[in-house]
Amino acid sequence: MLASLCFASLLGVSELNQHFSGSCDTIFVSSSIGSMMVFLSLILCFFALLATPEEGESESYKFCIIILCLVLIMCFSSSNVMMFYVFFEISLIPTLVLILGWGYQPERLQAGTYMMLYTVSASLPLLVMLLWQGADKCTFHIPSLGMVSDITSSFLTLFIISAFLFKLPMYGAHLWLPKAHVEAPLAGSMILAGILLKLGGFGLFLMSVCFNLSLSYITIFICSLSMWGGFMTAVMCLRQVDVKALVAYSSVGHMSIVVTGFILGSSWGYFSAVCTMVAHGLSSSALFCLAYFTYKKSHTRSMIYIKGLLVAYPVLSLWWFLFCCINMACPPTLDLVGELTAVPVLWNHSIYLASVLGGLMFLGAAYNMFLYSSLNHGPLMKSLKSGTEMKTYCMLVLFIH
Structure with missing residues (x-):
């Protein structure tokens, strides 16, 4: 059954390997990648409401998630590059409200400040470049810019993609x-890992279409830094004791494949990046659900104290x-x-980067086995008492993932 579902998923995504075209008008654009991201936004926001019935009793909580979902849909559907930038930045506001309003610890203010400073400051060069290109070419329409723009400078390329590298995030900006x-x-956590990080990957794809970004020394350097950074964060995952921190660091490793796929620009690279984004969006969301359900049973996120779940x-x-x-x-x-x-894409540019990807895949298996064995095996901790099994809504959320 699982194999059949995965085969059907691959069959649906296989069009991405042939073309990435779509219909477009003056306000909205419909592309294969954008449509998939819109669908991912809808189902993950629905999962987020379904998984938190206690917080869901608050009208402001539901309103915040619905507004965030609408902003994401508008962002993935924009055909005007300035409209895309506006919704790209507005998506931070509902996320910040969720962290500050329903976070668990006083440090949530520091976390929100970090998120805003990193992402907003990195997007200012992008705003300058968009205004300059729009004024120079007399249009902000994405297909029109794609026909007349051609960015060849390495530094201008870095200015354009820096906002998305911080959003993904790439190692060093994480x-x-x-x-x-x-x-x-x-x-x-579900929406941030499942879809907000994918805004960075979608932005890289959109900018490569919009400005015809060419391969240069700076892009090869970014790919190298991204792959080695993903390798280093995979090593860091093996040292984590906080379940949520481990899942968060694992996102950096997965997103490094997305960075290289979109920047190197081949059809196989795009296909690899989109597959990774969709797969990671669902799996990371489910892992954060599991971390939350485990926390409700054990009242801690530390893997030192959570033993014997099996x-x-x-x-x-x-x-x-399973997850x-x-x-x-x-x-x-x-x-x-x-x-x-992603292997042939990296192999075509550097055998060393392909080797790093192999190490990243190996470490990905290692830290996931470490996560599972740490939580589920070993002696049953005194703080973890056998009790009622999972509630129906918990099972439903995990099953439909």
Whole structure:
């Protein structure tokens, strides 16, 4: 059954390997990648509301998530580059409200400040470049800019893509991400990992179409830094004791494949990046759900104190096993397709980068096995008592992931 579902998913995504075209008018654009991101936004916002019935009783909480969903849909559907930039920045406001309003610890203010400073400051060069190109070419329409713009300068390319590298985030620009995830409520973590990070990947794709960014020394350097950074964060995952921090750091490794796929620019690279974005959006959201459900049972996120879940809650342990396997790209998951199709893309440019990707895939399996074994095996901790099994809404959220 799982193989059939994955095959059907691949069949649906296979068009991406042939073309990335779509229809467009003066306000909205419909592309294959944008449509997939809109669909991902809708289902993840629905999952976020379904997974948090306690917070969902608050009207302001539901209103914040709905507004965030609408902003994301507008961002993924914009055909005007300035409209895309405006919605790209507005998406930070509902996210910040979720962190500050429904976060768990006083440090949530620091986490929100980190997120705003990193992402907003990095997007200012992008705003300058968009205004300059729009004034120079007399249009902000994305297809029109794609026909007349041609950015060849390495520094101008860096100015354009810096905002999206911080949003993904790439290694070196990722310090805000673990803080935001640790302090965010479940809905904030699910939407942040599942779709907001994908805004960075979608922005890279959009800018490469809009400004015809060419390969240069700076882009090769960014790919190298991204892959080595993903490798380093995978090593850091093996040293984590906080469940949410481990899942947050694992996102940096997955997004490094997205960076190289979109920047190197081949059809296989685009296919790899899109597969990785969709697969990671669903798997990371489910892992944050599992971390939250485990926290509700044990009242801690520390893997030092959570032991023996397999004895106390076997159904919860089964879900951990399934989603750790999906996150480590076991066959026949979509994540495996994204990683394997990235190999020839990197091999074509540098055998060393392909080797780094191999190490990243190995470490991805290692830290997921470490996460599963740490939580589910070992002696049952005194603080973790056997009790009622998972509630119906918990099972439903995980099943429909």
